[in-house]
Amino acid sequence: MAEDQKTLREQSCAKLHEVETPKKWLKKKHEQNAEFIWKGKQDQKNSSCSSDVDDKSNVWITQNRSTGSVGDADYISWLSEHPSALSCFKEIMNAARGKSIVVFLDYDGTLSPIVSDPDRAFMSNPMRSAVQEVSRHFPTAIISGRSRSKVYEFVKLKEVLYAGSHGMDIMAPPQQANSSYAVKYQTRTIDENDQEFVTFQPAQEFLPEIEKMLKKLEKKTCQIEGVVIEDNRFCISVHYRHVKEQDYEILEKQVEKVLKEYPKFHMTRGKKVLEIRPSIKWNKGHALEYLMETLGFTSRSPKEKDDVVPLYIGDDKTDEDAFKVLKSRGAGFPIIVTSKPRETAASYSLRDPTEVLSFLIRMSRWKSAHYY
Numbered sequence: 001m002a003e004d005q006k007t008l009r010e011q012s013c014a015k016l017h018e019v020e021t022p023k024k025w026l027k028k029k030h031e032q033n034a035e036f037i038w039k040g041k042q043d044q045k046n047s048s049c050s051s052d053v054d055d056k057s058n059v060w061i062t063q064n065r066s067t068g069s070v071g072d073a074d075y076i077s078w079l080s081e082h083p084s085a086l087s088c089f090k091e092i093m094n095a096a097r098g099k100s101i102v103v104f105l106d107y108d109g110t111l112s113p114i115v116s117d118p119d120r121a122f123m124s125n126p127m128r129s130a131v132q133e134v135s136r137h138f139p140t141a142i143i144s145g146r147s148r149s150k151v152y153e154f155v156k157l158k159e160v161l162y163a164g165s166h167g168m169d170i171m172a173p174p175q176q177a178n179s180s181y182a183v184k185y186q187t188r189t190i191d192e193n194d195q196e197f198v199t200f201q202p203a204q205e206f207l208p209e210i211e212k213m214l215k216k217l218e219k220k221t222c223q224i225e226g227v228v229i230e231d232n233r234f235c236i237s238v239h240y241r242h243v244k245e246q247d248y249e250i251l252e253k254q255v256e257k258v259l260k261e262y263p264k265f266h267m268t269r270g271k272k273v274l275e276i277r278p279s280i281k282w283n284k285g286h287a288l289e290y291l292m293e294t295l296g297f298t299s300r301s302p303k304e305k306d307d308v309v310p311l312y313i314g315d316d317k318t319d320e321d322a323f324k325v326l327k328s329r330g331a332g333f334p335i336i337v338t339s340k341p342r343e344t345a346a347s348y349s350l351r352d353p354t355e356v357l358s359f360l361i362r363m364s365r366w367k368s369a370h371y372y
């Protein structure tokens, strides 16, 4: 394949294979004012870190026009630092071969696209099947900012473990986690199918205050058109996607006023959402570690650590805590879902939930091809 016909994805792994740098490449493309259409299977002769995707869902069209380019220079340059997990699929899986892969997934923006109504962030059937298939091959958990029951309502898969409220509400198998912190907040429960589970809820004591705060927030913001307040059980989301821009500041002031009355809570920001949660030392990263432990993947030695490969896919700021945990473990694959350059601790990237779907499908296929 001629150099100038290479796909952006191949270019994203340029660093790994010391081919042309994305910036130089982009410049060349600008000069040619070319239009590239990348579809599925491509010639992989020149790069082992390239995509051999063969499902139709993975169609990426990049227009490189001088006006309004989809794959802009910043993004392409960013891709060289955070290559596409699809392009680098073989490398990722080769590194994981013979090891135990554990899959962690965020929900909104990862398994379902970001939509304007939080109650309608449904998961597509192909995505559900892909997650189900992945969970048949690898232990799989979904860690979301939503309440655990809400995520389950969307996903509806019994095979998967769920952590809601940014990891502050986990339902896991009955193996005991060893740390005293974990034991303190664990409760054994039996689900509707008579299966035993352990719920871990480190923010239990905050529930009465959260209830009061919800009411107060509703009262204080009901005058602002477009505000949606979502009860995520151990945390609260104040959505402003439908609020007029001139009202953003007023809304934030109201939220801050309420927060002042509740000093044990703090606010973080997500995608057009203000998230309020108890100020405890527990986040999605801790949830990942807790789940690894309860799943029996606690590393007692460096060798054991090397034998487990956690993979985390997420799109939001709160997922960064999990990426950092993987980074500090020095093992595993943190993958960010974004189509824009972002400051992140993730090593790899996927553009959107469609690419997440392709990645998950390929994981299952890879496992079937290599282990059966």
Ligand SMILES: O=P(O)(O)OC[C@H]1O[C@H](O[C@H]2O[C@H](CO)[C@@H](O)[C@H](O)[C@H]2O)[C@H](O)[C@@H](O)[C@@H]1O
Pocket (backbone or CB within 6 Å): 106, 107, 108, 109, 113, 114, 115, 116, 117, 118, 119, 121, 143, 144, 145, 146, 230, 232, 237, 239, 241, 270, 271, 272, 273, 275, 316, 318
């Ligand atoms: O950890 P996550 O599963 O990614 O949850 C984070 C927040 O996601 C949801 O809000 C976001 O998605 C909505 C639906 O697409 C969108 O309307 C909203 O603007 C986004 O911020 C969820 O509603 C929040 O409660 C979660 O905290």
